[in-house]
Amino acid sequence: MFSNFLKEIKNRSFLLLLTWLSVASVSYLYKETLIFLIVKPSLTIFQTNSLYFIFTNLTDLFLMYLNLTFFLATQISLFFIGYHLLLFLAPGLHNFEYKKLVIVFSLSFLFWILSVIILNSYILPISWQFFLSFQTPTNQSMISFHLEAKITEYINFYICLYYICCLNFQLFVFLFIFLDYMKERLNLLRTLRKFTYFGFFLIATLLTPPDVFSQVILGLSLIAFFEILVVGVILKINLLKNDLMRQPIKTN
Numbered sequence: 001m002f003s004n005f006l007k008e009i010k011n012r013s014f015l016l017l018l019t020w021l022s023v024a025s026v027s028y029l030y031k032e033t034l035i036f037l038i039v040k041p042s043l044t045i046f047q048t049n050s051l052y053f054i055f056t057n058l059t060d061l062f063l064m065y066l067n068l069t070f071f072l073a074t075q076i077s078l079f080f081i082g083y084h085l086l087l088f089l090a091p092g093l094h095n096f097e098y099k100k101l102v103i104v105f106s107l108s109f110l111f112w113i114l115s116v117i118i119l120n121s122y123i124l125p126i127s128w129q130f131f132l133s134f135q136t137p138t139n140q141s142m143i144s145f146h147l148e149a150k151i152t153e154y155i156n157f158y159i160c161l162y163y164i165c166c167l168n169f170q171l172f173v174f175l176f177i178f179l180d181y182m183k184e185r186l187n188l189l190r191t192l193r194k195f196t197y198f199g200f201f202l203i204a205t206l207l208t209p210p211d212v213f214s215q216v217i218l219g220l221s222l223i224a225f226f227e228i229l230v231v232g233v234i235l236k237i238n239l240l241k242n243d244l245m246r247q248p249i250k251t252n
Contacts, residue, residue, distance in 0.1 A: 015084070016081060019076075027069045027072045038068075039154075041119075041124045053149050061151070064151055067155060083105070112170075115165045115168070116165075127161065171222060175225060200219050200223055200226070203218075204219040
């Protein structure tokens with residue numbers, strides 16, 4: 001029995017390694033396309049001025065391609081790890097436990113897709129506008145600044161924003177898990193609502209850039225999602241109670 005588990009772990013580990021190598025190989029073959037897709041969201045900020053990047057070391061471009069390849073291969077492999085872990089645990093789970101894990105995995109994937117879309121469509125252009133605003137000279141300024149961005153630093157900046165954005169969106173998944181755990185303790189949840197709101201804004205302050213707009217947006221989004229889940233949990237409990245009341249009472 002134990003040898004079967006070891007064999008399955010070995011096989012799944014080999015499949016995950018093969019997946020990582022395959023994704024890394026494909027990513028390196030299409031490295032120029034990947035660079036263009038990462039730079040493309042920033043082109044909207046430079047409609048009148050040309051956008052270009054520099055590199056100062058001979059090995060910068062090669063190391064940047066490797067960094068981007070490893071990054072993409074690791075991110076895609078994470079979801080395959082979750083998928084294989086779900087399949088590995090499925091035989092030992094009850095039906096309701098398996099369904100909950102599927103829901104959590106699906107929500108995590110959905111919010112990951114949403115975070116990437118919002119990062120490229122809104123967060124990255126807004127970040128460019130915010131940081132480039134410091135180089136615009138005023139009438140009283142005696143010194144002007146001009147950006148010549150290194151491609152390696154831009155990739156590192158993009159990856160950093162990616163991790164921050166994904167982590168923020170995955171908070172909604174943890175919030176769903178928390179409310180599912182607290183559905184039998186709704187009175188306690190109502191009592192701690194003010195502290196929950198404070199915790200949301202504290203998390204938003206720690207995980208967002210140092211501007212009030214981003215903090216307020218993330219904090220209000222967490223609160224709105226929290227309230228929607230609370231309403232959903234209450235409706236689910238009421239529906240279950242009504243179903244139990246409608247069931248006929250068996251008599252001997």
